[in-house]
Amino acid sequence: MYRGPRRGHAWWQGRFRGCGYRLTLPRQAVLDVLSRTSKHLSAEEIYLEVRKINPGSGLSTVYRTLELLVQMGLVFKFDFGDGRARYELIRNTRDKNHHHHHLICINCNRVIDYSEFIREEEELLSKTEKELSNKYDFKIKKHIVQFYGLCGECRKELED
Amino acid sequence: MYRGPRRGHAWWQGRFRGCGYRLTLPRQAVLDVLSRTSKHLSAEEIYLEVRKINPGSGLSTVYRTLELLVQMGLVFKFDFGDGRARYELIRNTRDKNHHHHHLICINCNRVIDYSEFIREEEELLSKTEKELSNKYDFKIKKHIVQFYGLCGECRKELED
DNA sequence: ATTGAGATTGAGAATCATTATCAATAAGGA
C-alpha cells in the first residue's frame, strides 16, 4: 500500500519547503526527539536530547525551532503550571480537532493524556463557544481544559 | 437587619485571627484593592494601587500577601497566558463551587467572566472527574477551563 | 511598663525560563 511521500522525514521536509523554510539538521533533531517520545518535554529537556543527536545545536535554536513548529501547526505548546512550557508533536493529521486533554499531577508533574469524554467535552465546549461568541461578540480561537490533582503514587507517598 | 460581624473588614480580620495571622496595613491594602475592582489585576498592578492607599508597602509584601490569600482560600490565582499571574477576590462565600470561567482576548488581554453553561460544564466536568479518577487512579483537585480568542474591538481593529 | 519570641516588613539580590542581539556561516538562485 503506497502511503505517499510520508516516509521518514520526507513529509516534514515537504511541509517546510512549502512554507519557504529549510529542514536543517538542528531542526531535524528537534523533530526527531519529539517524534520519539510520548512525554511532554520542556525546551530544556528537548535541548538535552537534541545534543545527543546533534551536539552542535544551541538552546536558542531549539527555542526558535519550537516556536516555528508551533506556528506551523506541527507542535502543541502547553503550560502545565510548573513555570516552563511543554511541547508535543501533533501526530494524526487527519482528525486535528480530536485532541486529547491532560491530567497533571501537582506533586510530581506527571502528565496523563486522556480521551474519555472528549466527545462530550467537545460537544459542550462547541455549544458553549457558539453561545458565548454571540453574547459577548467574542471570536473563540482555542480552549484549554485541564485537570490538576495527585497521581496514585504521589497520593500514597503523601498519605504517610 | 443585622448582618453579623461582616461590616467593613471585620470579617477578614476574623479569618486572619483564626489562622493565626495578623491583618496588617499592607495586607489590608491588598484586600482593599482587590475588593474594589472586578478586573483581574496582576501583582504589579495591585502593587501600584496599593501604594495609593499605603505608600510604604513594598512589592515583596504584595506578593507574599497574595500567596497568603490564595492559600487561605480568599483569592483565586489565574494564569491567562500572558506571563504574569492574575488575582481575583472570591466574593460569595456561600456557593464556593459555583465559580465562573473566562474568555481571554489574545490581542488586548481583556478578560470576560461568564457563567453561561457553567452548570452543564460543572456537570460534565464532575462526571469526567469521577471517571478519570477511577480509571487513572488520579485524585482531581481542581480544573481549568478557559477560552482564548478575539474580543469585538480587537476583531474590528485587526480586520483592517 | 519591659521583655522576648515570633510574625511581618521593605529593599535589594538572586533565580530562571524565555527572548533579543549579533557576528559568523550556510544555502540557493542569478
Add this chain to the structure above:
DNA sequence: TCCTTATTGATAATGATTCTCAATCTCAAT
C-alpha cells in the same frame, strides 16, 4: 562565482517571581 537571505550558536538582556536579611512590629507573659 557572487549576492541575497536564512539560519545558527554564544551570549547578554528581560521580566516576573522568589529569596535573603536586617529592621520593625505585636502581643502575651512577666
